[in-house]
Amino acid sequence: MSTAVVETEEHTALRSAVAALGKRYGRDYMTTVVREGRHPDTLWAEAAKLGYLGVNLPEEYGGGGGGIAELSIVLEELGAAGCPLLMMVVSPAICGTVIARFGTDTQKAAWLPGLADGSLTMAFGITEPDAGSNSHRITTTARRDGDDWLLTGRKVFISGVDIADATLVVGRTEDARTGRLKPCLFIVPRDTPGFQRAQIDMELQAPEKQFELVLDDVRLPSEALVGDEDAGLLQLFAGLNPERVMTAAFAVGMGRYAVNRAVEYAKERTVWKTPVGAHQAVAHPLAQAHIELELARLMMQKAARLYDDGDDLGAGEAANMAKYAAAEACVKAVDQAVHTLGGNGLTREYGLASLITAARVARIAPVSREMILNFVSHQSLGLPKSY
Numbered sequence: 001m002s003t004a005v006v007e008t009e010e011h012t013a014l015r016s017a018v019a020a021l022g023k024r025y026g027r028d029y030m031t032t033v034v035r036e037g038r039h040p041d042t043l044w045a046e047a048a049k050l051g052y053l054g055v056n057l058p059e060e061y062g063g064g065g066g067g068i069a070e071l072s073i074v075l076e077e078l079g080a081a082g083c084p085l086l087m088m089v090v091s092p093a094i095c096g097t098v099i100a101r102f103g104t105d106t107q108k109a110a111w112l113p114g115l116a117d118g119s120l121t122m123a124f125g126i127t128e129p130d131a132g133s134n135s136h137r138i139t140t141t142a143r144r145d146g147d148d149w150l151l152t153g154r155k156v157f158i159s160g161v162d163i164a165d166a167t168l169v170v171g172r173t174e175d176a177r178t179g180r181l182k183p184c185l186f187i188v189p190r191d192t193p194g195f196q197r198a199q200i201d202m203e204l205q206a207p208e209k210q211f212e213l214v215l216d217d218v219r220l221p222s223e224a225l226v227g228d229e230d231a232g233l234l235q236l237f238a239g240l241n242p243e244r245v246m247t248a249a250f251a252v253g254m255g256r257y258a259v260n261r262a263v264e265y266a267k268e269r270t271v272w273k274t275p276v277g278a279h280q281a282v283a284h285p286l287a288q289a290h291i292e293l294e295l296a297r298l299m300m301q302k303a304a305r306l307y308d309d310g311d312d313l314g315a316g317e318a319a320n321m322a323k324y325a326a327a328e329a330c331v332k333a334v335d336q337a338v339h340t341l342g343g344n345g346l347t348r349e350y351g352l353a354s355l356i357t358a359a360r361v362a363r364i365a366p367v368s369r370e371m372i373l374n375f376v377s378h379q380s381l382g383l384p385k386s387y
C-alpha cells in the first residue's frame with residue numbers, strides 16, 4: 001500500500017529499509033526470544049546501528065535529526081514484520097523527547113547519545129496503583145533534602161525497568177497539595193538504593209516485562225530533575241503525545257502483520273472448490289480491517305506531523321484520536337486474522353493467538369479507549385464531564 005501522498009520520498013525509503021530489516025528477523029525471531037526468556041538485543045543493536053532508534057533525536061547528540069514521523073515509521077514497519085520493539089515507545093520517543101526538549105546540557109550529554117545509539121535504554125513510569133487513569137491523583141512525592149531530592153511512592157505496570165538503565169519517573173512536588181497536577185520528572189538509575197521492582201505476572205508473550213515499583217525515600221541528586229519544577233505539565237505532554245503516536249504505530253504494525261498472515265493463509269487454504277479467501281464472509285472483514293488500519297495510519301501521520309511542526313495542542317487531539325483508531329483497528333484485525341485461520345488460528349505454530357492479548361494492550365495503554373473518548377467529548381466537542 002502506497003504512502004506517497006502523505007509521506008516524503010525519504011519516508012518511503014525509510015519504510016522500505018526498515019521493512020527489509022524486519023523481514024530478516026520476523027516473527028520467528030521474536031517468538032524464539034520470548035520462549036528463551038531473552039530480549040531482542042540483536043535486533044535492537046542492529047536497528048540502532050542503522051540509525052533507526054535515534055532517528056528522532058537531535059543530530060548534535062548522535063541522533064538522526066528527524067521527528068516522531070520517522071520514529072513511528074520505524075516501529076510500524078518492525079511491527080508489520082512481526083518483530084516490534086516496544087521499548088521504542090518509551091526510550092527514544094518519550095524519554096528522548098523530554099530530555100532533548102527540556103533536559104539540561106549535562107542530562108542531554110549523559111543520555112541522548114546512548115539513547116540514540118541504543119547503548120542506553122530508559123523506561124517511563126507514570127501509572128500508580130491508586131490513581132490508574134486518573135493521573136491527577138498520583139502521589140509519588142519528591143521533597144527537598146538539602147540539595148538532594150527524596151522520592152517516595154509506588155508505580156505499576158512499568159515496562160522494561162529490568163533492562164532500562166534508568167526510569168523517568170513522574171512525581172509531584174511536595175508543596176503541590178492543591179489537587180492540581182504539578183508533575184515533575186526524575187531520572188532514577190536502575191540500581192539506586194530504595195528503588196525496588198517486582199515483576200508482574202502478565203498474560204502477554206512479549207520480551208518486555210511489566211513491573212511494580214516501590215520508591216522508598218530514594219535519594220537523588222538535584223540534577224536528577226528534568227527541566228523546570230514549575231513547568232511540569234507542559235514537559236509531560238511533550239513526552240505523552242509522542243507516546244500516543246508510537247502506540248498507534250505499534251498497533252498499526254501489529255494489525256498489518258496479522259492481516260498479511262491471514263491473507264496468505266486465505267489464498268492457500270481450500271476446503272471446498274476455491275480458497276477460503278474467495279468467500280466474501282472471509283474476504284470482506286479482512287478488506288475492512290485493511291481499510292481501518294489505513295485510516296488509522298493516516299491519523300497517525302497527521303498527529304506526527306503536527307507534533308514535529310511544534311503544534312503541541314493540535315498534536316494532542318490528533319495523537320489521542322490516532323491511538324484510539326489504531327488500537328480499535330488492531331484489535332479487530334487480529335480477531336479477524338485468528339478467525340480466518342480456523343483452528344490453526346489458535347495454534348502455537350501459526351503464532352497469531354498470542355496477538356489477541358497483545359492487541360488489547362494498545363486499547364488500554366498508555367491511556368484507555370474510554371479516557372480518549374472522554375478527552376474528545378470534553379476537549380473537542382465541549383460536552384460536560386461526569387467525573
Ligand SMILES: Cc1cc2nc3c(=O)[nH]c(=O)nc-3n(C[C@H](O)[C@H](O)[C@H](O)COP(=O)(O)OP(=O)(O)OC[C@H]3O[C@@H](n4cnc5c(N)ncnc54)[C@H](O)[C@@H]3O)c2cc1C
Nearest residue numbers: 124125126127132133157158159361364365366367368370
Ligand atoms: C502491557 C502494559 C504496559 C504498560 N506500560 C506502562 C509503562 O511503561 N509506564 C506506565 O506508566 N504505565 C504503563 N502501563 C499502564 C497503563 O498506562 C495503564 O494500565 C492505563 O493507563 C490504565 O490504567 P489502569 O490499568 O489503572 O486502569 P483503570 O484506570 O483502573 O481503569 C479501569 C477501566 O475503567 C475505565 N475508566 C476509568 N476511568 C474512567 C472514566 N472516567 N470514564 C470512563 N471509563 C473510565 C478505563 O477505561 C478502564 O477500562 C502499561 C500497561 C500495560 C497493560
